[in-house]
Every structure is written in structure tokens, then in C-alpha cells.
Amino acid sequence: MKKRIIALISFTIVGFLVWYLFIKPYDFLGSIKVKTFPGAINQTLKVWSNSLENSRVEFDSDLVNLTQHLSISDSSYIYKWKITPLTDSTSTIKVYVTDKSNSLINRITTPFSETAFEKTTKRTILDFNKALTSHIEGFKVSVDGNDTFKSRYCAYVSLKMKQSDKAFGMMNNYSFLNSVLIANGIELKGLPFVEVTKWDMTNDSIHYNFCYPIIKPDSLPKLNNIRFKKVEGFKAIKASYNGNYLSSDRAWYALRTYARKNKISIKNSPIEVFHNNPSTGGNELSWLAEIYMPLDEKSDN
Incomplete structure (x- = not known):
């Protein structure tokens, strides 16, 4: 019985590590709650992306799911933005970020220290949040x-x-x-x-x-x-x-x-x-x- 429990725990740990290191579809997840509706977020994100160097948003008719490709220094990132309306005037934004070149090393080191990848990603998301907050303060609907x-x-x-x-x-x-x-x-x-x-x-x-x-x-x-x-x-x-x-x-x-x-x-x-x-x-x-x-x-x- 004891061996079965140990085997089950070992299997669970190995399974989690395999998922975390090789299957998990993102390296970092950020979340923002904002006082506006999805369309305003969608348009602000595109304008903000255009203001950055080496950044582009894939255009799609889907207002609430956007993919941004962003290069910073020598790294290329994919930001997947998912917008969820809560009320007519509030929404949450989840940002799933992947470092295309250093995904595995980021996943290994992130649990133990705040990596340069984490710092850059947090700074980028906060920069967008600042731009969005400034924009929504400038109009009323x-x-x-x-x-x-x-x-x-x-x-x-x-x-x-x-x-x-x-x-x-x-x-x-x-x-x-x-x-x-x-x-x-x-x-x-x-x-x-x-x-x-x-x-x-x-x-x-x-x-x-x-x-x-x-x-x-x-x-x-x-x-x-x-x-x-x-x-x-x-x-x-x-x-x-x-x-x-x-x-x-x-x-x-x-x-x-x-x-x-x-x-x-x-x-x-x-x-x-x-x-x-x-x-x-x-x-x-x-x-x-x-x-x-x-x-x-x-x-x-």
C-alpha cells in the first residue's frame, strides 16, 4: 500500500513537471481588471502596440482574443491577450506570455527567483495598463x-x-x-x-x-x-x-x-x-x- 502511494505521488510529480516544462502553453500569466468594455481595450491595445518598436498585433474579427508579437533586445515574445467583460463597464484582461527562444530556461528558473524575463514582462503589461488607464480617462460613453x-x-x-x-x-x-x-x-x-x-x-x-x-x-x-x-x-x-x-x-x-x-x-x-x-x-x-x-x-x- 505504501509503495502504491509513493508511486502515485511520484507519478503525479513527474506528470506535473512534464506539463509545466513542456506542455504548459505559456511562461507567464498576468491579469488586469479595468473599468471599460472590450472594444475600447481592443483598440487601445492596437494603438499601443503600434507605438512600440518591433511589435505587431495579428488582426482578427475576434475582439476579445488578440495575439501580439513583440521583440525586446534579443528576445521574441508572444503575448496572448484574453479580454473578458464582467459588466457593461468593467472587464478583466489575462495576458499569456511566452518567450519563444528561452521558454524552458524561464520555466526552470522562475520558481526560484524573479528573472529578467519576468521583470520585462511585468513592466510591459504595466506600461499597457498605464496607456489604457490614460485613454479611458479621456472619454465617457x-x-x-x-x-x-x-x-x-x-x-x-x-x-x-x-x-x-x-x-x-x-x-x-x-x-x-x-x-x-x-x-x-x-x-x-x-x-x-x-x-x-x-x-x-x-x-x-x-x-x-x-x-x-x-x-x-x-x-x-x-x-x-x-x-x-x-x-x-x-x-x-x-x-x-x-x-x-x-x-x-x-x-x-x-x-x-x-x-x-x-x-x-x-x-x-x-x-x-x-x-x-x-x-x-x-x-x-x-x-x-x-x-x-x-x-x-x-x-x-
Whole structure:
């Protein structure tokens, strides 16, 4: 009986060592709890990664599982980020880190001392956490629930670009659109808005129309690069965003999280209505954008 117990203990120890040294899929596990939703974490992680040398994130439509390849000094690391929403406004992030070249030696030495690998990994995760905390302090999103986007006639320019460049596209065309319309005697009516016509979440790219509501004249002038149309109204879920318009797309993700939680079918074609002109400056947290995510009523039938 005693020999069996010793054999069982020995087998368990050997099995654990084999798993720990050769099978365990990571060398280090870090965990962070943050006060924001997965979409904001996803986008911040990509921006932060781009700010580092020799770092890239594999693009995927999966918002909550991201793989980052990072080289520091002579070592190459793989960071697997797993984001888990806890509530509408809180999430946990688990980071599974592997040193591709020194995995075995790290696993042998880590239990006995804090290795250079551990120090570097902790410092890197804390650096991201600092960047994320700074970012989420710069905006607010509140989901207002069901609403209706009212139809309006508009002049618009069509643009294609990375999601993160959306605000630059607006700024580059705001004065042009505004001045050309006024010069042609077209009366403006209402707030400018963005109509997203295609959202590629795998590549973080969008096609959108930057629109200015107008009073439709009896005859429309022919203008280079400017078109006219009626944007039809629709039922939607709505969010209010406060902050720099560079990050107003964070509200898109908040609405997706809300829709998923409440089992609401939506179309990934948001409209953003902008209440402030960034060129006038002021406290960015006082800037307001209203975000409308259309309901997919066909899928509910």
C-alpha cells in the first residue's frame, strides 16, 4: 500500500513537471481588471502596440482574443491577450506570455527567483495598463437605449480609411464641404454627421459618408466630389459619447456589447452626429457625439 502511494505521488510529480516544462502553453500569466468594455481595450491595445518598436498585433474579427508579437533586445515574445467583460463597464484582461527562444530556461528558473524575463514582462503589461488607464480617462460613453434616427437630406463626401483616421477625414473635408455649400447658396440645416456604410472589424477599416444636412433646393448644383441624398430614418439603439472625436468609435463597441447582452439584432453601420466643432477647442469631455446603431429588424422577424 505504501509503495502504491509513493508511486502515485511520484507519478503525479513527474506528470506535473512534464506539463509545466513542456506542455504548459505559456511562461507567464498576468491579469488586469479595468473599468471599460472590450472594444475600447481592443483598440487601445492596437494603438499601443503600434507605438512600440518591433511589435505587431495579428488582426482578427475576434475582439476579445488578440495575439501580439513583440521583440525586446534579443528576445521574441508572444503575448496572448484574453479580454473578458464582467459588466457593461468593467472587464478583466489575462495576458499569456511566452518567450519563444528561452521558454524552458524561464520555466526552470522562475520558481526560484524573479528573472529578467519576468521583470520585462511585468513592466510591459504595466506600461499597457498605464496607456489604457490614460485613454479611458479621456472619454465617457453612456448607452441611452432605444431611439430613432430621423431622416434628413444632406450633402456628403465619400471616404475610405482606417477606423482610427476617421476624424482626420472629417477635419480634412469639413471646411471644404462647408465653404462650397455656402458659396453655392445652399442653406445648411442641422449638425454634421458620419454615416458608416462598411465596417471591416478584421482590418479596422471603414467606408463612410461625411454628411452635412441641408435644405433641399429646387435644383442641385453639380459639384466635384460632393453628392446629395436623403438619409432615411431608422430605429436604433443610441449612445452618447463625450471626448475627443478621434475615439468616438469606442461608442460603437459599447453599443455592440449592449446589443449582445440584451439579445438585440443590429446592423454594423452606425451614424455619428457631432454637436461640437473641435477647432474651437475647449474641454474635450464636454464634446458630444450621438451614436445611432441601426436595429436589424429583418433578423427579428
